[in-house]
Amino acid sequence: MAVYTEVTDEELQAFIGSYDVGRLLSFKGIAEGVENSNFLVHTDKASYILTLYEKRVNPDDLPFFLNLLQHLAGKGLSCPTPVPSKDGILLGELAGRPAALVTFLEGMWVKRPRVEHCAELGKAMAELHLDGRDYEGFRTNALNVDGWRPLFDQCSDRSDDVLPGLGAEIASELDHLEKAWPDNLPNGVIHADLFPDNVFFLGDELSGLIDFYFACNDALAYDIAICLNAWCFEKDLSFNVTKARALLKGYTSVRPLEADEYTSLPTLCRGAALRFLLTRLFDWLSVPEGALVTPKDPLEYLKKLRFHQTIEGTQAYGLER
Template sequence: MAVYTDVGAEELESFLSGYGIGELLSYKGIAEGVENSNFLLHTTSGYFFLTLYEKRVAKDDLPFFLGLMAHLASRGINCPQPVKNNKSEILGQLAGRPAAIIDFLEGVWPRKPNASHCAAVGDALAKLHLAGGDFTMTRANALSVSGWRPLFDVAASRADELRHGLHDFLAAELDHLEKSWPRDLPRGVIHADLFPDNVLFLGDKLSGLIDFYFACNDILAYDVAICLNAWCFEPDHSFNVTKARAFLNAYSKVRTLSAAERKALPLLARGAALRFLLTRLVDWLNVPPGALVRPKDPLEYVRKLRFNQSVAGIRDYGLDEPGFVA
């Protein structure tokens, strides 16, 4: 979440008049994240989120995202739901951007995730993968392996401004992943961005999954790899095997990883690290002037990528092969 497009109070009040959610009491921009402009609304009916879609989110993809949230909710996954306006529409236009109001989920995201948080995320991710199995809409992952070279090309000439040698490091890894990326693993709906700030907890209980605006159809185990990178490293970027074991054990109790998925996991984790390294690098080098946004450090993912390059197999993520049933 972030704020790239500001919204005036009168403009917002006019927009809200088309919804049955009461009168506006207050609103504030949310600076976390990097993709859309987001605001927390307080009306006489309660709290809501307002999202203005921009950057990588295409308007034509919005029915997929919003439809997926409704589908997952019908399958017992606790995720936010779009609010319909007085014309029974879930999409509107505000400040020149497609806009939607999303209902508010109680909870806070964990600033210091522990093994119990990681286990809850593993359980929730596996349930999401199963629940998405009969979702009929599809969306290709524009940020999978075929989308990484265009990102690299955008940032390549300036990569060494961030760290000397970064250009060659990225080029070599991209060449390797393009040649080695698996093509025949189980696929389905993935969240693709399940970072700690997209998972809400009430105490130790997971209360909801949010921000589905990268969701797509791709390799299910790639989503697992994204979470390993997002949840199982410490602030000093060291890998926490205890967290990884808790996450993978909880996931496998709901959805068993096949032998091929287990074998591919280190490569998928390298790909996940490169994907976020590249998008962070592009964002770092291209922050819009005046944007209320904090770009995330790309070098964090250089360290994670180097770790994943050193991984020989799933044991290095904390699990022996007998821990899974093929």
């Protein structure tokens, strides 16, 4: 369920009337997603996605996100494009929430990505990184290595309720990563949440990237590490090196890795696994009784983290230097 704020017909009519998008024909809530309220809007001109930004999103970050989408779309990247109102404003207000209207992308996300999907993702991610090089906005990654320990501190006293010994295991990994984390890698705009449900395909062809609301400035190769975690493990959590090789070759066919990025990839993969372990752990322990959203299992990322801890070099991910 991803409609947290209900919108009346009258409110929506007035909001859509402030845009030059035609006459409203219909709208319905979109069930997928966990951060914001999303609606599919049909007018007599086109279809759009209307997003109401809920309390977990910092309103001060919204200009960064919306201007980034406009910038990337202008470069030719296939992503939702914010629609300006008749007054030229990208961010409005609806039902007491900040709200924006963006273009609708055709396509579907794939629940079981194949090798060819991973290759397409790698190419699109590299294009995003190149297209974002001259974006003037800046947003610090609040969930980078400096943010992991404060997040863990909020749930460390209950972590062993999820799995005995989990707290000590996380604390040990934090100690390692805080010392080993690279700080000299090429930096720029990253998506930071390119999970399969944020990548649309038409058949085997990638049709667009969506949900940029974790986008920030960080090491470009960290985005790759997030995707290796999200795309290259099977349902039994075994690592599929063929998918990893395809993802990395797709990426490097557009933007070759620098030497430090190549050697740092195992550490970045450990960090990405820990980041999602921690955010899932926090959500798992914080979800109120009767909540409509079921939190995701944090132990999935513990198992992925343990795999990356066994990796000694990037060649284990299928990419030769």
